[in-house]
Amino acid sequence: MLDASQAWELLRTIRSEAEAEAAGLLRTGESESESEGQGQSQGQGRSESQSESEGEGGGEGVSDANGNGNADAQKHSRQWQGKPGNISPEADALLDRYLPLCLAGPQVTFAQLGQSLDGFIATRTGDADYVTGEEDRGHLHRLRALADAVVVGAGTAVADDPKLTVRACSGANPVRVVLDPHGRVPLRRGVFTDGSAPTLWVVGAGHENGRAVPDGVDVLSLPDGDAFAPRNLVRTLARRGLGRVLIEGGGITVSRFLHERALHRLYVTVAPVLLGDGIPGIRFAGPELMRDALRPRIRRSALGEDTLFDLDLDLDLDLDLDLGRDLGRVAGFDPGSGGGLRTTPGGEPLADEHADTGQTRGEGEHSVHHGDGQTQ
Ligand SMILES: NC(=O)c1ccc[n+]([C@@H]2O[C@H](COP(=O)([O-])OP(=O)(O)OC[C@H]3O[C@@H](n4cnc5c(N)ncnc54)[C@H](OP(=O)(O)O)[C@@H]3O)[C@@H](O)[C@H]2O)c1
Incomplete structure (x- = not known):
């Protein structure tokens, strides 16, 4: 089970998609999640209600400023892969929040x-x-x-x-x-x-x-x-x-x-x-x-x-x-x-x-x- 401190130590080392994939954290591809009106879940296809129970990562969603999931968001969505069942909710929340920044590269x-x-x-x-x-x-x-x-x-x-x-x-x-x-x-x-x-x-x-x-x-x-x-x-x-x-x-x-x-x-x-x-x-x-x-x-x-x-x-x-x-x-x-x-x-x-x-x-x-x- 990948816990939050292990996930954070991994995040600190990642500056590219290749490094994230090598660490088993990233599976690139279209998001499978559906637009839910209030934004689109981006974390391993979880529902809003699942996310809300996860403390620091609660209520995550991606949307445009009108609160709607949009095509652009779907195009850019990725799934953060920590192997379902093999990652704690806290670690999952950290990856959801910081992996996009880490993947932005060294600049x-x-x-x-x-x-x-x-x-x-x-x-x-x-x-x-x-x-x-x-x-x-x-x-x-x-x-x-x-x-x-x-x-x-x-x-x-x-x-x-x-x-x-x-x-x-x-x-x-x-x-x-x-x-x-x-x-x-x-x-x-x-x-x-x-x-x-x-x-x-x-x-x-x-x-x-x-x-x-x-x-x-x-x-x-x-x-x-x-x-x-x-x-x-x-x-x-x-x-x-x-x-x-x-x-x-x-x-x-x-x-x-x-x-x-x-x-x-x-x-x-x-x-x-x-x-x-x-x-x-x-x-x-x-x-x-x-x-x-x-x-x-x-x-x-x-x-x-x-x-x-x-x-x-x-x-x-x-x-x-x-x-x-x-x-x-x-x-x-x-x-x-x-x-x-x-x-x-x-x-x-x-x-x-x-x-x-x-x-x-x-x-x-x-x-x-x-x-x-x-x-x-
Ligand atoms: N809640 C928060 O997240 C947070 C975070 C940070 C600060 N604060 C608070 O914000 C207040 C300060 O913010 P502020 O907006 O008044 O000022 P600020 O953004 O901290 O400082 C602005 C000053 O920095 C210089 N400066 C910044 N960027 C520059 C650039 N690109 N080129 C040239 N000069 C640049 C200029 O100095 P000169 O005026 O000398 O030209 C400018 O007037 C404080 O009360 C602080 O407690 C809150």
Whole structure:
């Protein structure tokens, strides 16, 4: 019997379909399950009611945003094969939830936010302890363990002083990446000083100001706003061997990666709590009409009292690591190509973020030397 901890250890080693098949976890092919109105079961043809009794994996289903199973979902469905009767329900739930991410390969960008029912990720004072429950914390730590790098925006680094390490499950700590174009995150923050994992401080040129950086922290000084464009950041990290990237918040950072088509998957955990006001989660220049809304393929599952939405953004991101392409057009992603973001006509940036994207990429983020003598 494959139990949950064995399934998790297997998941941590898998980065391709071949590896999943070799581990006996994957049998590719069309899903045999039927559409059930509220979404299509994706786990070994189980019924919704069976799934609901399985704790962490309860209530799983794949559907479009209208709650209907669809042809596209069926086409992409796979059956996670742990040999019926030979796998515990908890292990089955883990495979259902994380195998799609593992199968995305060594280069995948994914984000996670925990929010209130009314769409806030923190109170109006910035308190986010905790929006979602213990199960979601476990999920977040699993996502970290599957990532090479975990990225936060300056707002989160300032407000939360997060550790960004893997503590609720087994797994290696990812490299911690702080996006700080204006150098406003104090260097006494734990992410820079606790030494529990490597940290990359990504700062705008001139804002590092020769400040002494603690050992174990690498500084990446980027020349201009375009180098901070999400796709360019993904490429920059990939060139450093950081191909699997978790964008952990906050709302501005995740929204920008989503809006600029740099995310493969987005996990949103919704807690049954109303805040009325607060720090918003996903915000981007939305469509005028509902028919133009982004409707990604989703899977839902229960995380204790919370509900996890796993959005497959169907991104075909060619990292093109030798660069040199005009990346400006990605912000104006063609909404007619099926299920993508509809932006304002010019692909304008969000109202509350820097307006310096959408340019041809300037070459040459440059390196600085610091503490341990490494160049990054
Ligand atoms: N519930 C959750 O899941 C969750 C998760 C994380 C955080 N939070 C909460 O969210 C709040 C912070 O979120 P937030 O939306 O206000 O801020 P944020 O996303 O953490 O940080 C945004 C800032 O990061 C920098 N940044 C991020 N991406 C960038 C890019 N591609 N290019 C250039 N700069 C970039 C910018 O810094 P500058 O402003 O200096 O230009 C930007 O304004 C906190 O209260 C925290 O507690 C909640």
